[in-house]
Amino acid sequence: MPTRAGALVTDPTAVAGGGQLIGWDDLAPWVRTRESSGDGVRWVWPDTASFYPRLLAAGVRVERCHDLRLCHAILQLATSDPWPAPAWLAPPPAQSAAPSLLDDLTPDETPALSEVVAEYERQLSALTTSSAPSRLRLLLAAESAGALIAAEMHADGLPWDRDRHDAVLTAELGPRPAPGLRPARLEQLAAQVRELLASPGLNPDSQAALLKALRNAGLDLQSTAKWELRDKPHPVVAPLLEYKRLARLLSANGWTWLDTWVTPGVDGRPGRFRTDYVPGGVVTGRWATSGGGALQIPKAVRAAVVADPGWVLVVADAAQVEPRALAGMAADEALASAGRDGDLYAGLVASGVVDTRDRAKVGMLSALYGGTAGEAGAILPRLRRAYPRATGLVDRAAQVGESGGTVRTWLGRTSPPPGPSWRQVQGRAGESDAVQTDERRARSQARDRGRFTRNFVVQGTAAEWALCWMAETRRRLRELPPVTPGEPAPPVGQPGEGRPHLVFFLHDEIVVHAPEHLAGQVVDIVRESARSAGRLLFGTFPITFPLHVATVTSYDRADA
Protein backbone atom coordinates (compact mmCIF):
# COMPACT_ATOMS: atom_id res chain seq x y z
CA MET A 1 0.00 0.00 0.00
CA PRO A 2 1.66 3.20 -1.12
CA THR A 3 2.06 6.03 1.33
CA ARG A 4 2.35 9.65 0.48
CA ALA A 5 5.94 10.67 0.93
CA GLY A 6 4.48 14.10 1.47
CA ALA A 7 4.65 13.25 5.15
CA LEU A 8 8.34 13.83 4.80
CA VAL A 9 10.20 16.99 4.00
CA THR A 10 13.91 17.47 3.79
CA ASP A 11 15.68 20.60 4.74
CA PRO A 12 17.39 22.62 3.44
CA THR A 13 17.01 21.06 0.04
CA ALA A 14 13.26 20.38 0.29
CA VAL A 15 12.83 17.40 -1.97
CA ALA A 16 10.16 15.18 -0.45
CA GLY A 17 9.53 13.33 -3.64
CA GLY A 18 7.69 16.29 -5.08
CA GLY A 19 4.45 14.89 -3.76
CA GLN A 20 4.66 11.59 -5.58
CA LEU A 21 3.69 8.47 -3.73
CA ILE A 22 6.44 6.34 -2.30
CA GLY A 23 5.65 2.98 -0.76
CA TRP A 24 7.19 2.08 2.57
CA ASP A 25 9.33 -0.50 0.83
CA ASP A 26 10.92 2.14 -1.34
CA LEU A 27 11.02 4.77 1.34
CA ALA A 28 13.71 3.25 3.53
CA PRO A 29 16.27 2.92 0.71
CA TRP A 30 15.36 6.40 -0.49
CA VAL A 31 16.00 7.86 2.96
CA ARG A 32 19.21 5.88 3.24
CA THR A 33 20.45 7.26 -0.07
CA ARG A 34 19.66 10.85 0.85
CA GLU A 35 21.21 10.36 4.25
CA SER A 36 24.50 9.15 2.83
CA SER A 37 24.66 11.90 0.24
CA GLY A 38 26.59 14.03 2.71
CA ASP A 39 24.54 17.19 2.14
CA GLY A 40 23.43 17.49 5.75
CA VAL A 41 19.79 16.57 5.40
CA ARG A 42 17.45 17.44 8.24
CA TRP A 43 14.28 15.40 7.94
CA VAL A 44 11.13 17.23 8.85
CA TRP A 45 8.37 14.87 9.86
CA PRO A 46 5.24 14.95 11.95
CA ASP A 47 6.27 12.57 14.65
CA THR A 48 9.51 10.71 15.28
CA ALA A 49 7.92 8.25 17.71
CA SER A 50 5.54 6.86 15.11
CA PHE A 51 7.74 7.22 12.06
CA TYR A 52 11.36 6.55 12.95
CA PRO A 53 10.88 3.03 14.40
CA ARG A 54 9.87 1.85 10.92
CA LEU A 55 13.07 3.17 9.44
CA LEU A 56 15.07 1.61 12.26
CA ALA A 57 13.37 -1.71 11.66
CA ALA A 58 14.50 -1.45 8.05
CA GLY A 59 18.05 -0.75 9.20
CA VAL A 60 18.06 2.95 8.35
CA ARG A 61 19.27 5.66 10.74
CA VAL A 62 19.28 9.39 10.21
CA GLU A 63 21.55 12.13 11.48
CA ARG A 64 19.07 14.94 12.12
CA CYS A 65 15.38 15.66 12.14
CA HIS A 66 12.81 18.25 13.08
CA ASP A 67 9.99 16.68 15.07
CA LEU A 68 6.95 18.79 14.31
CA ARG A 69 4.90 17.41 17.19
CA LEU A 70 7.48 18.04 19.93
CA CYS A 71 8.46 21.42 18.50
CA HIS A 72 4.84 22.47 18.20
CA ALA A 73 4.35 21.74 21.89
CA ILE A 74 7.31 23.92 22.85
CA LEU A 75 6.39 26.76 20.52
CA GLN A 76 2.76 26.78 21.64
CA LEU A 77 3.74 27.86 25.11
CA ALA A 78 6.63 30.04 23.98
CA THR A 79 4.88 32.20 21.41
CA SER A 80 2.54 35.09 22.03
CA ASP A 81 0.64 34.02 18.93
CA PRO A 82 -0.16 30.33 19.38
CA TRP A 83 -1.91 28.28 16.72
CA PRO A 84 -3.75 24.98 17.10
CA ALA A 85 -2.05 21.72 16.26
CA PRO A 86 -3.37 20.26 13.02
CA ALA A 87 -5.33 17.05 13.54
CA TRP A 88 -2.54 14.88 12.16
CA LEU A 89 -0.17 16.25 14.79
CA ALA A 90 -2.44 15.85 17.80
CA PRO A 91 -2.23 12.25 19.02
CA PRO A 92 0.79 11.34 21.12
CA PRO A 93 1.12 7.82 19.76
CA ALA A 94 2.36 4.85 21.71
CA GLN A 95 5.43 3.31 20.18
CA SER A 96 4.42 0.05 18.59
CA ALA A 97 6.19 -2.96 20.00
CA ALA A 98 7.14 -4.44 16.66
CA PRO A 99 7.36 -1.69 14.12
CA SER A 100 6.94 -2.87 10.61
CA LEU A 101 7.15 -1.18 7.27
CA LEU A 102 3.91 -2.97 6.47
CA ASP A 103 2.04 -1.15 9.23
CA ASP A 104 0.60 1.75 7.35
CA LEU A 105 -0.71 5.00 8.68
CA THR A 106 -4.43 5.37 8.30
CA PRO A 107 -5.26 7.87 5.56
CA ASP A 108 -6.47 10.68 7.82
CA GLU A 109 -3.29 10.46 9.86
CA THR A 110 -1.27 11.06 6.74
CA PRO A 111 -1.02 14.77 6.02
CA ALA A 112 -0.47 16.14 2.56
CA LEU A 113 2.99 17.47 1.84
CA SER A 114 1.61 20.99 1.66
CA GLU A 115 0.20 20.71 5.18
CA VAL A 116 3.51 19.52 6.57
CA VAL A 117 5.35 22.33 4.84
CA ALA A 118 2.82 24.86 6.10
CA GLU A 119 3.21 23.71 9.70
CA TYR A 120 6.99 23.72 9.38
CA GLU A 121 7.02 27.24 8.00
CA ARG A 122 4.73 28.38 10.75
CA GLN A 123 7.11 26.96 13.32
CA LEU A 124 10.11 28.63 11.70
CA SER A 125 8.26 31.89 11.67
CA ALA A 126 7.32 31.58 15.35
CA LEU A 127 10.96 30.88 16.02
CA THR A 128 12.24 34.03 14.35
CA THR A 129 9.75 36.25 16.15
CA SER A 130 10.60 34.82 19.57
CA SER A 131 12.60 36.83 22.06
CA ALA A 132 15.70 34.63 21.82
CA PRO A 133 15.57 32.77 18.50
CA SER A 134 18.99 31.18 18.56
CA ARG A 135 18.45 29.60 21.96
CA LEU A 136 15.00 28.39 21.02
CA ARG A 137 16.39 26.99 17.77
CA LEU A 138 18.93 25.05 19.80
CA LEU A 139 16.15 23.73 22.03
CA LEU A 140 14.11 22.53 19.06
CA ALA A 141 17.15 20.82 17.57
CA ALA A 142 18.02 19.18 20.88
CA GLU A 143 14.44 18.09 21.49
CA SER A 144 14.32 16.54 18.01
CA ALA A 145 17.68 14.84 18.45
CA GLY A 146 16.32 13.45 21.71
CA ALA A 147 13.41 11.96 19.81
CA LEU A 148 15.83 10.14 17.50
CA ILE A 149 17.85 8.89 20.46
CA ALA A 150 14.73 7.71 22.28
CA ALA A 151 13.65 5.61 19.31
CA GLU A 152 17.16 4.25 18.79
CA MET A 153 17.59 3.29 22.44
CA HIS A 154 14.26 1.49 22.30
CA ALA A 155 15.34 -0.37 19.19
CA ASP A 156 18.78 -1.25 20.58
CA GLY A 157 17.62 -2.05 24.11
CA LEU A 158 19.55 -2.09 27.37
CA PRO A 159 21.62 -5.29 27.65
CA TRP A 160 20.15 -7.30 30.50
CA ASP A 161 21.27 -10.69 31.80
CA ARG A 162 18.25 -12.72 32.92
CA ASP A 163 20.36 -15.27 34.78
CA ARG A 164 22.11 -12.63 36.83
CA HIS A 165 18.82 -10.98 37.63
CA ASP A 166 17.42 -14.35 38.70
CA ALA A 167 20.48 -14.88 40.88
CA VAL A 168 19.88 -11.57 42.67
CA LEU A 169 16.24 -12.46 43.27
CA THR A 170 17.06 -15.96 44.47
CA ALA A 171 19.70 -14.67 46.88
CA GLU A 172 17.26 -12.19 48.40
CA LEU A 173 13.94 -14.00 48.20
CA GLY A 174 14.67 -17.67 47.75
CA PRO A 175 13.97 -19.66 44.59
CA ARG A 176 11.21 -18.59 42.27
CA PRO A 177 7.93 -19.87 43.74
CA ALA A 178 4.98 -21.35 41.90
CA PRO A 179 2.56 -18.71 40.58
CA GLY A 180 0.45 -17.15 43.33
CA LEU A 181 2.77 -18.14 46.15
CA ARG A 182 5.15 -15.96 48.13
CA PRO A 183 8.83 -16.74 47.86
CA ALA A 184 10.20 -18.62 50.87
CA ARG A 185 12.02 -15.72 52.52
CA LEU A 186 8.99 -13.46 52.20
CA GLU A 187 6.66 -16.12 53.60
CA GLN A 188 9.01 -16.58 56.53
CA LEU A 189 9.02 -12.86 57.29
CA ALA A 190 5.24 -12.66 56.95
CA ALA A 191 4.87 -15.47 59.50
CA GLN A 192 7.23 -13.66 61.87
CA VAL A 193 5.23 -10.42 61.55
CA ARG A 194 1.93 -12.24 62.20
CA GLU A 195 3.44 -13.91 65.25
CA LEU A 196 4.88 -10.70 66.72
CA LEU A 197 1.61 -8.85 66.17
CA ALA A 198 -0.47 -11.78 67.38
CA SER A 199 -2.42 -11.50 64.14
CA PRO A 200 -2.82 -14.88 62.54
CA GLY A 201 -4.04 -14.60 58.96
CA LEU A 202 -2.78 -11.03 58.55
CA ASN A 203 -1.89 -10.07 54.99
CA PRO A 204 1.05 -7.66 55.38
CA ASP A 205 0.39 -6.36 51.87
CA SER A 206 -2.87 -4.82 53.03
CA GLN A 207 -2.01 -1.41 54.51
CA ALA A 208 -5.37 -1.10 56.23
CA ALA A 209 -5.16 -4.50 57.91
CA LEU A 210 -1.51 -3.99 58.77
CA LEU A 211 -2.09 -0.59 60.34
CA LYS A 212 -4.90 -2.00 62.46
CA ALA A 213 -2.73 -4.89 63.62
CA LEU A 214 0.16 -2.56 64.45
CA ARG A 215 -2.10 -0.31 66.50
CA ASN A 216 -3.58 -3.29 68.29
CA ALA A 217 -0.04 -4.20 69.25
CA GLY A 218 0.32 -0.80 70.90
CA LEU A 219 2.22 1.08 68.22
CA ASP A 220 1.31 4.72 67.80
CA LEU A 221 1.27 5.15 64.01
CA GLN A 222 -0.54 7.27 61.43
CA SER A 223 0.50 5.09 58.53
CA THR A 224 2.52 2.01 57.65
CA ALA A 225 5.19 4.06 55.87
CA LYS A 226 8.72 3.01 56.63
CA TRP A 227 9.94 6.44 57.75
CA GLU A 228 7.33 6.31 60.49
CA LEU A 229 7.99 2.71 61.45
CA ARG A 230 11.75 3.07 61.44
CA ASP A 231 12.24 4.60 64.88
CA LYS A 232 9.62 2.67 66.81
CA PRO A 233 11.09 0.41 69.49
CA HIS A 234 9.15 -2.76 68.79
CA PRO A 235 10.45 -6.17 67.73
CA VAL A 236 8.11 -6.26 64.72
CA VAL A 237 9.76 -3.25 63.09
CA ALA A 238 12.89 -4.99 61.80
CA PRO A 239 11.19 -7.99 60.17
CA LEU A 240 8.40 -5.78 58.83
CA LEU A 241 10.81 -3.35 57.17
CA GLU A 242 12.68 -6.28 55.68
CA TYR A 243 9.38 -7.69 54.45
CA LYS A 244 8.50 -4.38 52.82
CA ARG A 245 11.90 -4.12 51.16
CA LEU A 246 11.68 -7.61 49.68
CA ALA A 247 8.01 -7.30 48.76
CA ARG A 248 8.90 -4.16 46.86
CA LEU A 249 11.74 -5.91 45.05
CA LEU A 250 9.42 -8.78 44.13
CA SER A 251 6.53 -6.67 42.88
CA ALA A 252 8.56 -4.01 41.08
CA ASN A 253 11.49 -5.99 39.66
CA GLY A 254 10.78 -9.63 40.36
CA TRP A 255 10.39 -12.60 38.04
CA THR A 256 7.18 -11.26 36.54
CA TRP A 257 8.96 -8.06 35.61
CA LEU A 258 11.76 -10.08 34.08
CA ASP A 259 9.35 -12.12 31.98
CA THR A 260 7.45 -9.04 30.90
CA TRP A 261 10.27 -6.67 30.05
CA VAL A 262 13.45 -8.56 29.21
CA THR A 263 13.82 -10.51 26.00
CA PRO A 264 15.88 -13.70 26.14
CA GLY A 265 19.57 -13.60 25.32
CA VAL A 266 20.98 -15.17 22.18
CA ASP A 267 24.32 -16.89 21.54
CA GLY A 268 25.82 -16.15 24.94
CA ARG A 269 24.81 -12.50 24.80
CA PRO A 270 22.45 -11.02 27.34
CA GLY A 271 18.83 -10.16 26.55
CA ARG A 272 17.47 -6.66 26.20
CA PHE A 273 15.24 -4.43 28.34
CA ARG A 274 13.14 -2.08 26.23
CA THR A 275 11.17 0.79 27.70
CA ASP A 276 9.38 3.53 25.80
CA TYR A 277 11.22 6.76 26.37
CA VAL A 278 8.95 9.78 26.17
CA PRO A 279 10.97 12.90 25.28
CA GLY A 280 9.33 16.00 26.64
CA GLY A 281 7.09 13.76 28.73
CA VAL A 282 7.63 15.91 31.82
CA VAL A 283 6.50 19.57 31.87
CA THR A 284 10.01 20.69 32.68
CA GLY A 285 11.40 18.98 29.57
CA ARG A 286 12.76 15.96 31.33
CA TRP A 287 12.00 12.65 29.68
CA ALA A 288 9.41 10.32 31.04
CA THR A 289 9.33 6.61 30.33
CA SER A 290 6.55 4.17 29.93
CA GLY A 291 6.92 0.52 30.71
CA GLY A 292 9.15 -1.40 33.03
CA GLY A 293 9.73 1.45 35.44
CA ALA A 294 12.91 2.52 33.69
CA LEU A 295 13.24 5.71 35.76
CA GLN A 296 13.54 3.72 38.95
CA ILE A 297 15.72 0.68 38.36
CA PRO A 298 16.86 0.01 41.92
CA LYS A 299 20.52 -0.34 42.73
CA ALA A 300 19.88 -3.93 43.78
CA VAL A 301 19.17 -5.18 40.27
CA ARG A 302 21.70 -3.12 38.34
CA ALA A 303 24.04 -6.08 38.50
CA ALA A 304 21.86 -7.61 35.78
CA VAL A 305 22.75 -4.83 33.33
CA VAL A 306 25.78 -6.29 31.58
CA ALA A 307 27.64 -5.61 28.36
CA ASP A 308 27.75 -8.09 25.50
CA PRO A 309 30.86 -10.30 25.38
CA GLY A 310 33.78 -8.21 24.18
CA TRP A 311 31.84 -5.03 24.87
CA VAL A 312 31.73 -2.66 27.85
CA LEU A 313 29.42 -0.12 29.40
CA VAL A 314 30.70 3.43 29.66
CA VAL A 315 28.62 4.90 32.48
CA ALA A 316 28.77 8.67 32.87
CA ASP A 317 26.89 10.80 35.31
CA ALA A 318 27.11 14.53 35.63
CA ALA A 319 27.65 16.00 39.06
CA GLN A 320 25.27 18.64 40.46
CA VAL A 321 23.84 19.65 37.10
CA GLU A 322 21.02 21.74 38.54
CA PRO A 323 23.06 24.19 40.62
CA ARG A 324 25.54 24.47 37.76
CA ALA A 325 22.74 25.21 35.31
CA LEU A 326 21.50 27.82 37.76
CA ALA A 327 24.94 29.40 38.02
CA GLY A 328 25.05 29.59 34.22
CA MET A 329 21.60 31.13 33.90
CA ALA A 330 22.21 33.69 36.60
CA ALA A 331 25.79 34.34 35.49
CA ASP A 332 26.74 33.77 39.11
CA GLU A 333 30.53 33.71 39.00
CA ALA A 334 30.87 32.87 42.68
CA LEU A 335 28.70 29.77 42.40
CA ALA A 336 30.36 28.76 39.14
CA SER A 337 33.71 29.11 40.83
CA ALA A 338 32.62 26.87 43.72
CA GLY A 339 31.97 24.13 41.20
CA ARG A 340 35.09 24.68 39.14
CA ASP A 341 37.19 21.82 40.49
CA GLY A 342 34.65 19.06 40.74
CA ASP A 343 32.29 18.64 43.66
CA LEU A 344 30.24 21.82 43.90
CA TYR A 345 29.07 21.07 47.42
CA ALA A 346 32.64 20.62 48.58
CA GLY A 347 33.33 23.92 46.85
CA LEU A 348 30.69 25.59 49.02
CA VAL A 349 32.48 24.29 52.09
CA ALA A 350 35.89 25.37 50.77
CA SER A 351 34.51 28.85 50.14
CA GLY A 352 33.46 29.03 53.78
CA VAL A 353 29.76 29.40 52.97
CA VAL A 354 28.72 26.36 55.00
CA ASP A 355 30.64 24.03 57.27
CA THR A 356 29.84 20.56 55.94
CA ARG A 357 29.17 19.01 52.54
CA ASP A 358 25.87 17.55 53.75
CA ARG A 359 24.63 20.95 54.80
CA ALA A 360 25.77 22.45 51.53
CA LYS A 361 23.76 19.87 49.66
CA VAL A 362 20.64 20.15 51.79
CA GLY A 363 20.76 23.93 51.63
CA MET A 364 21.27 24.05 47.88
CA LEU A 365 18.51 21.56 47.17
CA SER A 366 16.22 23.57 49.39
CA ALA A 367 16.94 26.67 47.36
CA LEU A 368 16.10 24.73 44.20
CA TYR A 369 13.01 22.96 45.54
CA GLY A 370 11.63 25.71 47.72
CA GLY A 371 12.11 23.93 51.01
CA THR A 372 11.98 25.95 54.20
CA ALA A 373 11.76 23.36 56.93
CA GLY A 374 14.39 22.44 59.48
CA GLU A 375 18.07 22.82 58.98
CA ALA A 376 17.77 23.72 55.31
CA GLY A 377 15.87 26.88 56.16
CA ALA A 378 18.66 27.99 58.44
CA ILE A 379 21.28 27.61 55.71
CA LEU A 380 19.35 29.53 53.08
CA PRO A 381 20.29 33.02 54.35
CA ARG A 382 23.96 32.11 54.03
CA LEU A 383 23.43 30.95 50.46
CA ARG A 384 21.53 34.14 49.65
CA ARG A 385 24.41 36.22 50.95
CA ALA A 386 27.08 34.23 49.13
CA TYR A 387 25.20 33.74 45.85
CA PRO A 388 22.73 36.59 45.46
CA ARG A 389 22.50 36.24 41.70
CA ALA A 390 21.70 32.52 41.69
CA THR A 391 19.31 32.58 44.64
CA GLY A 392 17.75 35.78 43.33
CA LEU A 393 16.91 34.05 40.07
CA VAL A 394 15.05 31.15 41.68
CA ASP A 395 13.38 33.43 44.21
CA ARG A 396 12.07 35.59 41.38
CA ALA A 397 10.86 32.50 39.50
CA ALA A 398 8.93 31.52 42.63
CA GLN A 399 7.38 34.98 42.93
CA VAL A 400 6.25 34.91 39.30
CA GLY A 401 4.69 31.49 39.83
CA GLU A 402 2.90 32.52 43.00
CA SER A 403 1.30 35.43 41.23
CA GLY A 404 0.10 33.23 38.37
CA GLY A 405 2.73 34.06 35.75
CA THR A 406 4.82 31.79 33.57
CA VAL A 407 8.58 31.27 33.60
CA ARG A 408 11.15 30.11 31.07
CA THR A 409 14.13 27.86 31.03
CA TRP A 410 17.42 29.12 29.65
CA LEU A 411 16.68 27.85 26.14
CA GLY A 412 13.09 29.02 26.25
CA ARG A 413 10.83 26.21 27.35
CA THR A 414 7.88 27.95 28.94
CA SER A 415 6.00 26.69 31.96
CA PRO A 416 2.30 26.06 31.46
CA PRO A 417 0.07 28.82 32.82
CA PRO A 418 -2.12 28.04 35.84
CA GLY A 419 -5.41 26.39 34.98
CA PRO A 420 -8.92 27.70 35.58
CA SER A 421 -9.35 26.01 38.95
CA TRP A 422 -6.14 27.65 40.22
CA ARG A 423 -7.40 31.06 39.14
CA GLN A 424 -10.77 30.38 40.66
CA VAL A 425 -9.29 29.61 44.07
CA GLN A 426 -7.13 32.74 43.92
CA GLY A 427 -10.11 34.83 42.86
CA ARG A 428 -12.28 33.46 45.64
CA ALA A 429 -9.77 34.57 48.26
CA GLY A 430 -9.99 38.13 46.98
CA GLU A 431 -13.75 38.42 47.24
CA SER A 432 -15.29 40.48 50.00
CA ASP A 433 -17.04 37.54 51.65
CA ALA A 434 -13.95 35.29 51.58
CA VAL A 435 -13.40 33.39 54.80
CA GLN A 436 -10.15 32.35 56.40
CA THR A 437 -10.29 28.91 54.80
CA ASP A 438 -10.48 30.49 51.35
CA GLU A 439 -7.48 32.66 52.04
CA ARG A 440 -5.45 29.85 53.53
CA ARG A 441 -6.21 27.57 50.61
CA ALA A 442 -5.30 30.28 48.10
CA ARG A 443 -2.02 31.08 49.85
CA SER A 444 -1.04 27.46 50.09
CA GLN A 445 -1.90 26.84 46.46
CA ALA A 446 0.04 29.93 45.39
CA ARG A 447 3.08 28.72 47.30
CA ASP A 448 2.76 25.30 45.69
CA ARG A 449 2.91 26.94 42.31
CA GLY A 450 5.83 29.09 43.37
CA ARG A 451 7.79 25.97 44.25
CA PHE A 452 6.85 24.51 40.89
CA THR A 453 8.07 27.49 38.84
CA ARG A 454 11.14 27.85 41.06
CA ASN A 455 12.09 24.28 40.27
CA PHE A 456 10.90 24.47 36.66
CA VAL A 457 13.58 26.90 35.52
CA VAL A 458 16.36 24.90 37.13
CA GLN A 459 15.20 21.37 36.40
CA GLY A 460 14.25 22.40 32.86
CA THR A 461 17.58 24.04 32.12
CA ALA A 462 19.44 21.06 33.55
CA ALA A 463 17.37 18.85 31.25
CA GLU A 464 18.39 21.05 28.32
CA TRP A 465 22.04 20.67 29.18
CA ALA A 466 21.61 16.90 29.46
CA LEU A 467 19.82 16.77 26.12
CA CYS A 468 22.63 18.69 24.41
CA TRP A 469 25.19 16.46 26.13
CA MET A 470 23.49 13.34 24.88
CA ALA A 471 22.91 14.70 21.37
CA GLU A 472 26.58 15.71 21.08
CA THR A 473 27.61 12.30 22.35
CA ARG A 474 25.41 10.60 19.77
CA ARG A 475 26.74 12.76 16.95
CA ARG A 476 30.34 11.90 17.77
CA LEU A 477 29.66 8.21 18.37
CA ARG A 478 28.21 7.99 14.87
CA GLU A 479 31.58 8.94 13.46
CA LEU A 480 33.31 5.95 15.04
CA PRO A 481 33.91 2.88 12.91
CA PRO A 482 31.48 -0.02 13.20
CA VAL A 483 32.94 -3.31 14.33
CA THR A 484 33.71 -5.57 11.42
CA PRO A 485 33.76 -9.35 11.20
CA GLY A 486 36.89 -10.69 12.86
CA GLU A 487 36.77 -8.08 15.60
CA PRO A 488 34.68 -8.62 18.72
CA ALA A 489 31.41 -10.09 17.54
CA PRO A 490 28.70 -7.55 16.81
CA PRO A 491 25.73 -7.81 19.14
CA VAL A 492 22.40 -9.33 18.25
CA GLY A 493 20.72 -7.64 15.32
CA GLN A 494 23.56 -5.10 15.11
CA PRO A 495 22.40 -2.67 17.79
CA GLY A 496 23.77 0.76 17.09
CA GLU A 497 24.76 -0.45 13.63
CA GLY A 498 27.66 -2.19 15.32
CA ARG A 499 29.00 1.11 16.66
CA PRO A 500 29.19 2.31 20.24
CA HIS A 501 25.66 3.44 21.03
CA LEU A 502 23.61 4.97 23.82
CA VAL A 503 21.60 2.41 25.77
CA PHE A 504 20.34 4.32 28.79
CA PHE A 505 19.52 7.86 29.87
CA LEU A 506 18.32 9.03 33.26
CA HIS A 507 18.15 12.82 33.74
CA ASP A 508 21.86 13.40 34.33
CA GLU A 509 23.35 10.03 33.48
CA ILE A 510 24.05 8.20 30.24
CA VAL A 511 25.26 4.70 29.46
CA VAL A 512 27.07 3.86 26.22
CA HIS A 513 27.48 0.27 25.07
CA ALA A 514 30.79 -0.01 23.26
CA PRO A 515 33.29 -2.54 21.92
CA GLU A 516 36.04 -2.89 24.48
CA HIS A 517 38.79 -1.56 22.23
CA LEU A 518 36.87 1.69 21.66
CA ALA A 519 36.13 2.35 25.33
CA GLY A 520 38.88 4.95 25.69
CA GLN A 521 37.63 6.89 22.71
CA VAL A 522 34.07 6.73 24.00
CA VAL A 523 35.14 8.14 27.37
CA ASP A 524 36.83 11.04 25.58
CA ILE A 525 33.72 11.62 23.48
CA VAL A 526 31.42 11.66 26.49
CA ARG A 527 33.67 14.14 28.29
CA GLU A 528 34.17 16.39 25.29
CA SER A 529 30.42 16.34 24.66
CA ALA A 530 29.80 17.59 28.21
CA ARG A 531 32.14 20.52 27.63
CA SER A 532 30.51 21.14 24.30
CA ALA A 533 27.03 21.17 25.85
CA GLY A 534 28.20 23.71 28.42
CA ARG A 535 29.47 25.97 25.65
CA LEU A 536 26.30 25.53 23.59
CA LEU A 537 24.17 26.76 26.47
CA PHE A 538 26.37 29.26 28.24
CA GLY A 539 29.00 30.29 25.70
CA THR A 540 32.15 31.54 27.36
CA PHE A 541 30.69 31.83 30.86
CA PRO A 542 33.07 29.78 33.01
CA ILE A 543 30.76 27.07 34.29
CA THR A 544 31.97 23.48 34.24
CA PHE A 545 30.00 20.23 34.10
CA PRO A 546 32.28 17.56 35.55
CA LEU A 547 31.43 13.90 35.05
CA HIS A 548 31.98 10.69 36.89
CA VAL A 549 32.85 8.18 34.19
CA ALA A 550 33.34 4.47 34.70
CA THR A 551 34.07 1.75 32.17
CA VAL A 552 32.53 -1.45 33.47
CA THR A 553 31.08 -4.76 32.43
CA SER A 554 28.04 -4.41 34.66
CA TYR A 555 26.11 -1.34 35.70
CA ASP A 556 26.33 -1.91 39.45
CA ARG A 557 30.11 -1.48 39.33
CA ALA A 558 29.83 2.08 38.11
CA ASP A 559 29.30 3.45 41.63
CA ALA A 560 32.72 2.45 42.87
Add this chain to the structure above:
DNA sequence: GCTGCTTGCCAC
Protein backbone atom coordinates in the same frame (compact mmCIF):
# COMPACT_ATOMS: atom_id res chain seq x y z
C1' DG B 1 -14.12 -7.89 35.47
C1' DC B 2 -13.06 -3.14 34.83
C1' DT B 3 -11.89 1.74 36.31
C1' DG B 4 -10.16 5.09 39.19
C1' DC B 5 -8.42 6.35 43.61
C1' DT B 6 -5.03 6.02 47.51
C1' DT B 7 -0.85 4.49 49.58
C1' DG B 8 3.83 3.62 49.53
C1' DC B 9 8.36 3.43 47.48
C1' DC B 10 11.78 3.60 43.80
C1' DA B 11 14.68 6.91 40.75
C1' DC B 12 16.84 11.78 39.78
Add this chain to the structure above:
DNA sequence: AAACGTGGCAAGCAGC
Protein backbone atom coordinates in the same frame (compact mmCIF):
# COMPACT_ATOMS: atom_id res chain seq x y z
C1' DA C 1 10.19 15.27 60.94
C1' DA C 2 7.80 14.13 56.80
C1' DA C 3 8.11 19.52 54.67
C1' DC C 4 10.39 20.20 49.70
C1' DG C 5 10.59 19.69 42.99
C1' DT C 6 9.75 15.95 38.74
C1' DG C 7 8.14 11.29 37.60
C1' DG C 8 6.29 5.48 37.21
C1' DC C 9 4.17 1.75 39.00
C1' DA C 10 2.15 -2.22 41.96
C1' DA C 11 -1.21 -3.48 45.22
C1' DG C 12 -5.40 -2.94 47.77
C1' DC C 13 -9.83 -1.39 47.57
C1' DA C 14 -14.36 0.95 46.62
C1' DG C 15 -17.68 1.44 43.24
C1' DC C 16 -19.78 0.22 39.06
